[in-house]
Amino acid sequence: MADYPDRKVRDAQMRATINQKLVETGEKERLKELLRTKLIECGWRDQLKAYCKEVVRQKGLEHITVDDLVAEITPKGRALVPDSVKKELLQRIRTFLAQQSNI
């Protein structure tokens, strides 16, 4: 257990390095666009949009903020992402990382 905080620091550093690589190469934007199209194709976007409309209608347009909406739809949004989409994104990230020699 003694080395636990140490590992946590290392993990955080690794995450920061990976993020830096993803941004630098433009891969992050590509992944975001891929995710966007996949979510549109599988109907996720339409489902969430319908749910957002319902939430806004219930609370009233004048009384709702983006933060309220985000808090309300996030659990449902996460749950509705199909496994196949997650798998494909993971696959793409793995491939990308395998190509990076200096991480």
Next chain:
Amino acid sequence: MSLVGCPHLSSFKASKGTRPYRIIQSYFVYCCSPENRKRKATACLCHICGSHGERLHSCLHCVFFGCYSRKHIQDHAKSKRHHLAVDLSYGAVMCFICGDYVYDRDLEYIAREVKTKAAKSIGMKHALYCPWEPTQREVELLRKNPKRRKITENSTIGLRGLINLGNTCFMNCIVQALTHTPLLRDFFLSDKHNCEQKRSGQCLVCEMSRLFQEFYSGLRSVHIPYRLLHLVWTHARHLAGYEQQDAHEFFIAALDVLHRHCKGMNGNANTNPNHCNCIIDQIFTGGLQSDVTCQNCHGVSTTIDPFWDISLDLGPSNITPTATSNNSSTSNSSLTTISDHGNLFNGDISSSSLLSQAIESPTSLLDCLRRFTKPEHLGSHAKIKCCKCQSYQESTKQLTMKKLPIVACFHLKRFEHSNKFRKKISTYISFPNELDMTPFMSPYRRQNGLNNNIQEMDIFSTSENKYTLFAVVNHIGTIDSGHYTCFVRQHKDQWFRCDDAVITKVAQQNVLDSEGYLLFYHKQVLEYE
């Protein structure tokens, strides 16, 4: 939530303009150059806690990055009275006085412009998704035509029987399969065919266009495809007359004529026969890789040929598999590459031991495909001159899928013609509703041979190789006389049996239990171009 900006943003714009927003947008949200991306990668960290996630925002008034989730940007706004901030993931503007994101037309235009430029800089100009916004003219058209046709679950739009004009069931079943090909339907219903020879009445593509309009007009009466038949007789003379014909032969002939008539319209047809972009080639053409390995030096010679369908053997013996090349003239000019080192995985040890296994009659589509893509020993009577060691040697040949078509048509060779006998093979061959082509793709199949390791496959498998069944053509009867019918899929999972003029609803299991002759599969996911 305000739709027209807010007074605080308006007064900011009045005093400082939109330049601060544009700078943040193009340097830290959507970067347009490698230098900017590098800067974003290293500098976009919260000035308080150093994190890069947590919904990072940039102050619009001064140089300060702070994360939203941990309230560091909020603290900054409060202490410095800098009330506007830009979200660094999406570029939206937050006003802390109003307590919400605000939308401003000028800033949205800037964001869109910068975003497009950034996408181009990393080579994804085609992939960028833009939601459809009707133009002025489209809005007008929509207003003038207020009637909307809504397709409900039990709508029968798209289903029409076809009169048999004298042994023309071979044509009717292919017409049913083609009219239910999703991408082809979308092409014709959106009126994409611009014909150069409009008035000649000779263009088969124009006739297909009319046929699609007929099928999806909402009429339920039987359609009489006499014009189509006449055009087929004119353009494919070998199919003329009232004799029984082979549905597969008709399918290939129809694609060929359609492809030729499409060529007339995109003009540059003669420049490169291998890269036709007509709708037929976009939908039906795949690429088949053939690797011939010399048994002496293990040099591999690779050719890639276009195909429109895959013909699969059903008999027990090891008959050479064939794929119908879509055009005899194009197959001569196919690409040829020669790799200069032998492939160890495909050496004689593995392939000959595999070939010595008894080959049994296939019982499923997957069996057929495994056999189709299996390395085949060409034997001593068929020695080929090796391009590498320049001598005549025995070799092995393997066919694999280099490029998958959007619609894959599998032809089960039920009609056997040899010089000794002619017979029909009526064995039941099972086929799945969903098909993953990954195991037959060149990179996977060449590496793994026949070793069907499922876990290995997982790495290669993507949704891009997955297909769903949408039409099946069946033949009832003997090799000399019989009748063709067709199953088509409608909506997402409803199946209908089309027997000339009669259409009946059936369960999916009926389709999967049938004696399939032609199987049509559609890709589940389409790549953007």
